[in-house]
Amino acid sequence: MSTAEPLLAIRDLRVSFGERTQVELAELTLGAGEILGLAGESGAGKSLTGLAVLGLARRAGATVTGSIRLAGEELVGAPERRLRLLRGSTMALIPQSPAGAFNPVLPVGTTVLRALRLHRGAGATARERAESAMRRVWLDPEHLARYPHQLSGGQLQRVAIALGLALGAQLLIADEPTSALDVTVQAEICKLLAELRDKEEMSVLFVSHDLAVLAGLCDRIAVMRAGRVIEARPAGELVADPREDYTRELLAAVPRLGGATHA
Template sequence: MAVLLSVRDLTVSFGTRAVVDLARLDLAEGEILGLAGESGAGKSLTGLTVLGLSEYAGARVTGSVVLAGEELVGARRRRLQQLRGSTMALIPQSPAGAFNPVLTVGTTMLRALRLHGDSRGRARQRAAEAMAKVRLETAHLRRYPHQLSGGQLQRVAIALALALGARLLVADEPTSALDVTVQAEICALLGALRDSEGVAVLFISHDLAVLGALCDRIAVMRAGRLVEQGPAPELLTAPRADYTRELLAAALRLGSGEEEADGA
């Protein structure tokens, strides 16, 4: 598969402190890459940097982030704004905060599509087609964010990205606010869209079970650096790094309820 996203010698700093320092990270077209690690590892900041958003938080970015053959580090803000949506899109942790509460989700989608050059009729058509792809009825477009469940809102966020034609989805903990059943549904949807639409997904999560079930490959971060990366089954069953083994052991303890038993 052709490489869609290529990261080389990427450093994200605040003042004199480098928070992210990645030597090499690639994501192929039609691939789901999981970015794992504990809180504060730099996963979300890496995703924001790929989207060209970390500088809004005052970060200094050096190195290279190439998306579909185009260098993003140092690109003009206007160009990055064009690419967000047309080529890449964020799937947020909390979709409720991503939608204007006084607008129907359909109005939000249509405005975004119009901003990217669609006519009103074409925008309506693309919105309806995208809703079908995420298995929601077009009637949901007439609803306000508070009238939809968390899982439905996350599907609408994905639909918006698809309607805009995004080839890369940066999914930042997109299932952490959902119950287990809905988590599984969103993961299944992303896997199906990878297969049917060829979209690539950078899936950021601390949940190794979710990453193992969904991702083709997993990259593990610690303190802003990559510890190891490889095919998901191999990394989760035979990790090379001590840190990865520690993460897996902690996940097993939590899954078995050991911590709750110790505290009883």
Template sequence: MIRVRDLRVSYGGRVVAHVPELDLPARTVVGIAGESGSGKSQTALALMGLSEYAGARVTGSIALDGEELTTKSPSEWRRIRGRRMGMIMQSPRAALNPTMRLGAVFSRTLKLHGVGGGERASRMRSALDEVVLSPDILQRYPHQVSGGQAQRFAIALVSALRPDVIIADEPTSALDVTVQAEVIEVLRGLRDKHGTALLFISHDLAVISELADSVTVMRQGEVVESGPAGEVLRAPREPYTQALLAAVPVIGRSAS
């Protein structure tokens, strides 16, 4: 689905993210790990064609099914976002309009992407069912739902458009462990049921290990290690990756 080569995101003369190579085939999950400021979210914004709105310059190649995206116009990008590529933001409740009920947000999103009125209701019901949310949630405002419900609603909003690729930027960072597990299971279901390719961004290697087929580790804007998840997480070569893994708390392990 996605093929990235020599991607650079820069502000002025400073490169904040450099990804030499990244492949995201259909029905696979690629995890991008690293601490805050490592370039993970900047990479995600570039892949969605949103970097320029933040004043960044993007060079290199981003191809979707062989089609180069970096040369697309804003109008061409709008036809790609949502329909072919979707993004789950880190703080979904903050991204929702507090004056609109969730049902209005959902219906408007589908309408903007060309889903007819007769099909919208069935798409919403199906998407909410996939993330284990009651249709009653559509009558609520963003402040009336929990963090976990807001995150699952955000996933439903993206999956209802049935994109080929979903980019999830820290989708579990603000959730407790139980809800994290629920969200991971939902994302795994989208991959298995629809063949969705998923780019899963997180600072938490423990969460990535639950879902990813391969892992790319970033530090200070650069890729320091990448490979199959089993290899990177069980026998990391780079000291930084080893440090990230050592920071994952393990019950019963005493501090030294």
């Protein structure tokens, strides 16, 4: 992991709906080439934090204050046009439900190429970029001609990741990207993200309730509860010696082979 200025730096972030504050983060950083896990139960504010980074929380009706800096650029208060540009270049979303990310009546390649031409103006080179990105996520480029229903959930997730790569994104925000996949495919997606981190120095904010997945993939894990980070430490340290009772409860809920849970 790079020791330079963080790619993503969040300070005094508050995300509210009316009088109710859903996220209140004093500080959270993500370095270049780092995978940061954001853990916690449903409603902890994990996904909303990701939406705030993407500039989508405001579109959902939230009030966002504080500071979110991406590669030194302030995102809070930035014009929607600028945020839309960044979502098509510097950062990309890997959704929880890959099937919902693609138009069911169009080949997935049509969606990918439209995004590339919109944000990159790539013209004839858009297909070259798309095909190269597909190979980097272990898919034959011929999959671009297939419709979403002809691809598995894991393949659709890899197409979504390929789009981020083709767009040149430095930051992937992965919102529960493995929760709808079986264990074998989960492992493949995690292996792919780790490879992209190593080869491309891509940063990943990986949102998940599953500490077992985060522990095997992430450099650091930040545990959220009721909209706040209660501890953030290197993944190995946090799993081996959690400081907070809540973190211990999350670890105890991780299933083990045979149907038991961790003690």
